[in-house]
Amino acid sequence: MRSLQPQLRIWDISPPVHEGTPVFPGDTPYQQRWAATISPDCPVNVSEIKLSPHVGAHADAPLHYDPEGQTIGLVDLAPFLGPCRVIHAIARGPLIEWEHIAHAVDSQLPPRVLVRTYTTMPVGHWDPQLAAYAPATVERLAAMGVKLIGIDTASIDPADSKTLESHQRIRRLDLRVLENLVLDDVPEGDYELIALPLKLVNADASPVRAVLRELPR
Template sequence: MKIYDISVPISGDLPIFPGDPPTKIDPVTALNRGDTANVARISLSTHCGTHIDAPRHYSDSGLSVEHLPLDLLIGKTLLVEVNGVKKIDRGVLSRLPLAGEERLLIKTDNSALWERPGFHEDYACLTEDGAGYLLEMGIRLVGIDYLSVERFDSDGKIHRLLLKNGVVILEGLNLKGIEAGGYELICLPLKIADGDGAPARAVLRRKSDAGTGGYFDPHTTKWPLA
C-alpha cells in the first residue's frame, strides 16, 4: 500500500493569499538557550497552506469546521489531471469521468507554483459554470492545488455557490508527482471551535493497481483526452 502526502509544510516562507495574516513560528523556549524543552508559538490564518474551507467561511450561519462530517473528509476520491488550462469550466470537466464520484481532486499546473517564492495570481481555478457542473454531478468535496478554487480578483461567488450547497473545499494541495486515478483521501483539519476553516494534513492512499477493480485509469482522468 502506497501513501502520498499531498500537504504543503507550514513555515514562514509559505505563500499566503493576499490579505491573510502572515505565518509566524517563533520559539518560546529552546534547549540551546538552556530551557528544558523546545516549544514554539504559531500564528497563522485558518486558510494557511493545505486547508479546508467550511461553510462558515462565507456564512455566519454555515457549518463550522469542527462539525464537518468525517465520512466526507475520508473516503474514495478521484484525482484528475488538468494541465495547460487556466479556466476549469464545464467543457473541461464534462470530458472527465465524474459520474458516481463524491470527492474530486484537481491537479493542474499550479503544483509547480509551490516551488516558486511568493504568491502567484495567475493560477488555474474553477469557473462558475465549472462549479455548477460539479454540483450537478453530485460532488461533495472538491480540492485544488493552490490557495483558492476561484480566480484571484473574484468576489467569492464560486466559494458561496459551492459552500451553500454543502460542498466542502480543500485548497492548497501539492499534487506534483501524483498520478491521476482513484485513491482513498484522508483529510483531517484542525478541530477549531466555530472555525471558518482550518489547516489540514491530507494524504492519499492507494492499494496496488490490481486491487482497484479497474477503477484506476490514468488515461481517462487526464484532460484533454486522447
C-alpha cells in the first residue's frame, strides 16, 4: 500500500488586487468592468481589466530599467521558481544594509532571497517611506550566487530615487526582482518560491501570484 505523503504548507505572499489597490504614484491603478454578464442571452460573465503591470506582487523585466533590456515575456523563468530564503529586516531604516541581513546569510544561501521589512505590509495604502535595498547589499548577494531578490515594498529603490541605483545593480549583474510581496506571516527560513510572470511579450513587468511552499523534511 502506498504511504501518504504529508501535504506541504503553502504561504500566499501576494497582496489582494482590486480597484483600491495602491500603486506607485503615476502608475495606472487596477480598473475592472464587466464586458458581458450572465443573462438569458449570455451564458457567462466576462470582465475587462486595465492596470499597470506593477500592480500587486510583480516581477520587473530588464526593460523596466534598461531601454535595451528584455521584455518580461522573454526572460528565463528559472529564477522565479526554486529554493529561496526569507530574511527579516523589519523597521531597520530606509535601506537594507548588509548588517541587517547578515544574521541569516551563510554558505548554504539559496539563489533567491526575499527580505521582509514591514511588521505589517500596508496592502491598503501607498507608503512613500518604503524601505529599499542598499546597492552594496545587492552586490554582496550577487557575489554569493543569488539570482533573484525580493522585497515586501513597492520598489528595491527608494520611492523618490531618480537614479535607481539598486535597479541598475541588478541590470549589470543580471538579477531578477520581485516587489510588493506580503511576508507578514512567513517565518525566517528556507522555502520553495513559485512566482512565475505572465508571458506578456512586450511588457516591462508582469503581475505574479507569488507563493512559498514548505520544503520537504
